[in-house]
Amino acid sequence: MGENNILDENEGRKHIRLLIRNLWQELNGLAMTKTIHLSIVNASFNMARTAQVIYQHGDDKSIFIVDDSVQKLIFTS
Structure with a gap:
């Protein structure tokens, strides 16, 4: 929360969920490359x-x- 200047815990939770969602999308994309x-x-x-x-x-x-x-x-x- 300190790194992103987030003061509200709920906003921090939303930010973490967004990071997790983005990382899952990235992992799914890498899985599709078949390399x-x-x-x-x-x-x-x-x-x-x-x-x-x-x-x-x-x-x-x-x-x-x-x-x-x-x-x-x-x-x-």
């Missing part, structure tokens, strides 16, 4: 999904929820 082997693309997507779940839901208080969510993301994609 990277598919297994590397899949691993990258799985790591990004895992990081986003942990960021959104935390990693200490709700470990079982995070584990379930991560397994669903990885094994259903």
Whole structure:
């Protein structure tokens, strides 16, 4: 928030969601170029999904929820 002179926490959350959305679009675009082997693309997507779940839901208080969510993301994609 300090780097972007954002004073309101809700505005900070909106900014973070915008950054995440833009990065997902960039990652999807890179996946479509087919210059990277598919297994590397899949691993990258799985790591990004895992990081986003942990960021959104935390990693200490709700470990079982995070584990379930991560397994669903990885094994259903």
